[in-house]
Amino acid sequence: VSDPILTSVIANRLKAIGERMGLVVERSARSPLLVEGRDFSLGIYNAAGVLLEQTEYIPVLGYATASGMRAIARAFAANVEEGDVVLHNDPYTGGNQLSDWKVAKPVFHEGEHFGWVVIAAHQADVGGAVPGSYNPNATDLWQEGLRITPLKLYEGGRRRDDVWDFVFGNVRLDVVAEDVSAMIGSCTVGERELKALLARYGAETVRAAAAGLLDAAEQAASAVIERMPDGIYTAEWYVHDDGIDHDLTATIRVEITIEGSRIRFDFSETDPQVTGYVNAPLAVTISSVMIAFFMIADDELPHNDGIMRCIEVVAPEGSLVNPRYPAPTGFGNHLSDQIAAVIMLALAPAVPDQVTACWNHLLATIVAGWSTRANAPYVDILINACKGGGGGTYGADGYDHIGLITSGGAIAAQDPEIFELVNPHFLHRFEYLPDSAGPGRWRGGLGVETIFTFEDGGVQASVFGDGGTPETAAFGILGGGRGCPNEIEFRYPVGTTYRPHLKDLVSAIPAGTVYRQVAGGGGGYGDPRERPVDRVLAEVRNGVVSLAAARRDYGVVIDPETWTVEEAATAALRRAASAPPAGSERIG
Amino acid sequence: MLLADLRHDLTRSYSRHWADVDPAEARAIVDELAERGLEALAEEGVPEERRSIVASADLRYSGQHHEVSISFPPHDLGHLERIEQAFHRRHEELYGFASPGKPMEIVNLHATVLGRRKPFPLEPPSVDGREAPRRGSRRIYLRGVRSLEEVEVLDGDRIAPGQWAAGPVVVDTRTTTIVVPETFDIAFDASGSFVLTRKAGP
Numbered sequence: 183v184s185d186p187i188l189t190s191v192i193a194n195r196l197k198a199i200g201e202r203m204g205l206v207v208e209r210s211a212r213s214p215l216l217v218e219g220r221d222f223s224l225g226i227y228n229a230a231g232v233l234l235e236q237t238e239y240i241p242v243l244g245y246a247t248a249s250g251m252r253a254i255a256r257a258f259a260a261n262v263e264e265g266d267v268v269l270h271n272d273p274y275t276g277g278n279q280l281s282d283w284k285v286a287k288p289v290f291h292e293g294e295h296f297g298w299v300v301i302a303a304h305q306a307d308v309g310g311a312v313p314g315s316y317n318p319n320a321t322d323l324w325q326e327g328l329r330i331t332p333l334k335l336y337e338g339g340r341r342r343d344d345v346w347d348f349v350f351g352n353v354r355l356d357v358v359a360e361d362v363s364a365m366i367g368s369c370t371v372g373e374r375e376l377k378a379l380l381a382r383y384g385a386e387t388v389r390a391a392a393a394g395l396l397d398a399a400e401q402a403a404s405a406v407i408e409r410m411p412d413g414i415y416t417a418e419w420y421v422h423d424d425g426i427d428h429d430l431t432a433t434i435r436v437e438i439t440i441e442g443s444r445i446r447f448d449f450s451e452t453d454p455q456v457t458g459y460v461n462a463p464l465a466v467t468i469s470s471v472m473i474a475f476f477m478i479a480d481d482e483l484p485h486n487d488g489i490m491r492c493i494e495v496v497a498p499e500g501s502l503v504n505p506r507y508p509a510p511t512g513f514g515n516h517l518s519d520q521i522a523a524v525i526m527l528a529l530a531p532a533v534p535d536q537v538t539a540c541w542n543h544l545l546a547t548i549v550a551g552w553s554t555r556a557n558a559p560y561v562d563i564l565i566n567a568c569k570g571g572g573g574g575t576y577g578a579d580g581y582d583h584i585g586l587i588t589s590g591g592a593i594a595a596q597d598p599e600i601f602e603l604v605n606p607h608f609l610h611r612f613e614y615l616p617d618s619a620g621p622g623r624w625r626g627g628l629g630v631e632t633i634f635t636f637e638d639g640g641v642q643a644s645v646f647g648d649g650g651t652p653e654t655a656a657f658g659i660l661g662g663g664r665g666c667p668n669e670i671e672f673r674y675p676v677g678t679t680y681r682p683h684l685k686d687l688v689s690a691i692p693a694g695t696v697y698r699q700v701a702g703g704g705g706g707y708g709d710p711r712e713r714p715v716d717r718v719l720a721e722v723r724n725g726v727v728s729l730a731a732a733r734r735d736y737g738v739v740i741d742p743e744t745w746t747v748e749e750a751a752t753a754a755l756r757r758a759a760s761a762p763p764a765g766s767e768r769i770g
Numbered sequence: 771m772l773l774a775d776l777r778h779d780l781t782r783s784y785s786r787h788w789a790d791v792d793p794a795e796a797r798a799i800v801d802e803l804a805e806r807g808l809e810a811l812a813e814e815g816v817p818e819e820r821r822s823i824v825a826s827a828d829l830r831y832s833g834q835h836h837e838v839s840i841s842f843p844p845h846d847l848g849h850l851e852r853i854e855q856a857f858h859r860r861h862e863e864l865y866g867f868a869s870p871g872k873p874m875e876i877v878n879l880h881a882t883v884l885g886r887r888k889p890f891p892l893e894p895p896s897v898d899g900r901e902a903p904r905r906g907s908r909r910i911y912l913r914g915v916r917s918l919e920e921v922e923v924l925d926g927d928r929i930a931p932g933q934w935a936a937g938p939v940v941v942d943t944r945t946t947t948i949v950v951p952e953t954f955d956i957a958f959d960a961s962g963s964f965v966l967t968r969k970a971g972p
Binding site for chain 1: 831833834835836861864865866867869
């Protein structure tokens, strides 16, 4: 039996170690994906690969790391020594995406292997057919990137130069080796701090505290589930375009069973895996379930494996949410958007005050080209341009310009000056798009519009995402309306415009091409006619809701001369029986 | 704040590859900044024997977005290898790795001048035995009972040593707010600290 106060002290120490590891990467890495986008997560595991503490910067990376870490622990169970560094990315041994590399370091105390520190982080390039490693034409995993099963980069503190040269000889950009060095440094700092903790309290005490933490997490999660009404809840939501078939619609179906203190997410009725790269590795599916569950939970929960004792995820092999080797999965990580959405939709009747309306689905572009100014190649995901609005929820509007749901708001907005400094791009516009948010008693978050010019030619852009039409944009719930859809266009200097498919590879983009993107808004929650009139007026005055939308969606009539509300007309309009706005999903 | 040393930080951006740094030029910049700092200290009446100067440089490996600040005596600018070694060491300490031999950049030069002050005697707070003054009430969320409850608010700036209050209660001070949950009591001790004690369990 462990002392609860000491357990809490050790728990917070573990959390602080994870945060420190994150700071190391943020401060010392080179790719803007890590420094600006913070596309990474940290974890501390026991020797068997059980998650004790997780510090998510990008949550989908966090829970997805757990299964990869178990594979690493298994692979080297009998062959691990102090100073080892293990690299991993394979989606078929627990990885979530070829681009998300894990670096793990074992931690020893008095000659005994206590556990692991690990960081998972998105790499600027991991080989494969397309720079940046989002290949919409892929039909197997080797066309997407280098597959790394658990692999020792260091052995007993010595770098294996043969392995190092092989790995980094198979990616395009030098920055990847530098970022992996920063990740190894992060693990070294985590290792030092964990060793200090073990030296202070002893392995037995820390192990007992860890067991206490897992039990506490299970209890807390059980209590959350017990407060949710028992029942069976189902929903479906859709994925569009797998890169191979631009007209494809595949369906994710979930049946959620709540019974006492246990909850099961069953994806058995989900469509089979598809030819293109939108298949979600099992790690992604589990991670997406966890993220949605954390968001819906009405209490803060510790983030460790104890929670998994209350949650069951059923995802049949060969389906869209657990594909068979060697299907391509490069986009599958982003299926987390759809998986989280279908869970919100299913649980809306059970816990209407705890779910959110749909968040804007990711539509992003990764660009690769040559910067004349830097005299070097560059690769960047257009982070700011892809961050749409969050879904509204009971009591609060959706977050504006927050980015995809499974980042949980962690993607930092890039400084526009850094954007222009690291890329040969000239930014013209980057601002909230009026009327992009789904109307609601609590509206969705606002989307943004971005316009810039490519200053160097010969750029290749890989477009990947969803939510490109009103029907597939972020839905509203309980009477709320949907957010505006995503859009991307390339306006070529010759005067033509190209609107890419949701999954597309756009090559040989000439200098002077103007790129325009709309990241759509989030879905609204509840009837917009119940939104307080003064809030609608304030938003019209702020320019984020138009006069026309105020009247049409919110039933608020504003005099464009005086910018005040016409009380009588508003009351009449709001009294009139009206259908729910476009895009509200019928619940129950 | 009355006890702090006087300090002036002066900065000049000096952005170039480490290999291109001209030690004489860098030294001249630091000396000029330091001179301005020393003039300020003189105006503030700090005697010469209580003044000191530290130089520092913000360094990074080429391609990094953030710098590591390295402090050194100004004459080390005549021995750039010392500053470089200190950077690799500090980088390893902070970030778990160093990359000696990789290209480096300098971004800023700083001079910091300090005017050390004489020690100042500290008096313990006086005891005057007043009641812990109430300043109204506020609704706060109590996690234990999962609801918003109206609780008393104490004026923490006018509380006297030896006084205590039973949770749930809120203590407002000029610089912070202390929420005392229903499972704790709060006391103000002779050293001027707030002490929370868990109530005896049921």
